[in-house]
Amino acid sequence: MAKLQVAIDLLTTADALALAEKVAPYIDIIELGTPLIKSEGLAVITAMKKAFPDKIVFADFKTADAGALEAEMAFKAGADLVTVLATTGDATIKGAVKAAKEHGKGVVVDTIGEADRVKRAQEVTALGVEFVELHAGLDEQAQPGYSIQVLIDEAARVGVPVSIAGGVNINNIAAVKKAGVKVAVAGASLYSTADPAAAAKALREALDAA
Numbered sequence: 001m002a003k004l005q006v007a008i009d010l011l012t013t014a015d016a017l018a019l020a021e022k023v024a025p026y027i028d029i030i031e032l033g034t035p036l037i038k039s040e041g042l043a044v045i046t047a048m049k050k051a052f053p054d055k056i057v058f059a060d061f062k063t064a065d066a067g068a069l070e071a072e073m074a075f076k077a078g079a080d081l082v083t084v085l086a087t088t089g090d091a092t093i094k095g096a097v098k099a100a101k102e103h104g105k106g107v108v109v110d111t112i113g114e115a116d117r118v119k120r121a122q123e124v125t126a127l128g129v130e131f132v133e134l135h136a137g138l139d140e141q142a143q144p145g146y147s148i149q150v151l152i153d154e155a156a157r158v159g160v161p162v163s164i165a166g167g168v169n170i171n172n173i174a175a176v177k178k179a180g181v182k183v184a185v186a187g188a189s190l191y192s193t194a195d196p197a198a199a200a201k202a203l204r205e206a207l208d209a210a
């Protein structure tokens with residue numbers, strides 16, 4: 001069964017907690033977005049884990065260096081998963097994985113900016129990461145002609161555990177699921193809507209549909 005992850009790209013802990021409260025019944029993973037962590041610091045991770053101890057808390061650090069140190073910071077603050085960039089060297093990913101093993105936690109590799117997402121996903125899976133995020137970031141999504149279909153096609157052929165992030169919404173969630181993802185990540189389609197709880201419920205139902 002695929003998991004549903006809410007990506008919280010808001011800027012305050014209060015707003016993040018309020019959104020999490022609304023969508024919590026329908027989601028498995030709470031992602032604290034990179035701008036949120038830069039705005040509020042590690043304290044937002046601790047606050048979220050304290051408020052939702054049964055959810056998987058995902059710290060979107062997008063680490064590019066000092067993998068062990070940064071992963072350690074995230075885990076000590078309460079994160080269950082932390083992201084490292086696919087574009088960084090294997091040594092950084094290995095360092096984060098080592099810290100994860102020591103804490104009983106996990107590393108997710110984010111392919112944002114990676115030229116060959118499929119090849120890199122296969123390479124880094126061998127380093128012991130939990131799964132790889134096939135990701136088109138917010139700036140890439142804003143480019144003319146962007147379509148999430150490219151990520152869906154990659155997920156269908158990659159052959160290793162992946163999530164998709166890059167504009168997941170109610171119109172494409174069935175195709176995202178059909179591609180065999182481990183996790184579907186939804187950000188703007190939840191936090192930018194008037195009724196995040198209803199939107200999360202609809203995504204959950206679509207994901208769980210046979």
Ligand SMILES: O=C(CO)[C@H](O)[C@H](O)COP(=O)(O)O
Pocket residue numbers: 007008009033034060112136137138141165166167168185186187188189
């Ligand atoms: O990590 C991110 C941007 O770097 C976003 O959280 C991710 O792209 C998911 O959000 P959305 O569904 O709005 O694309």
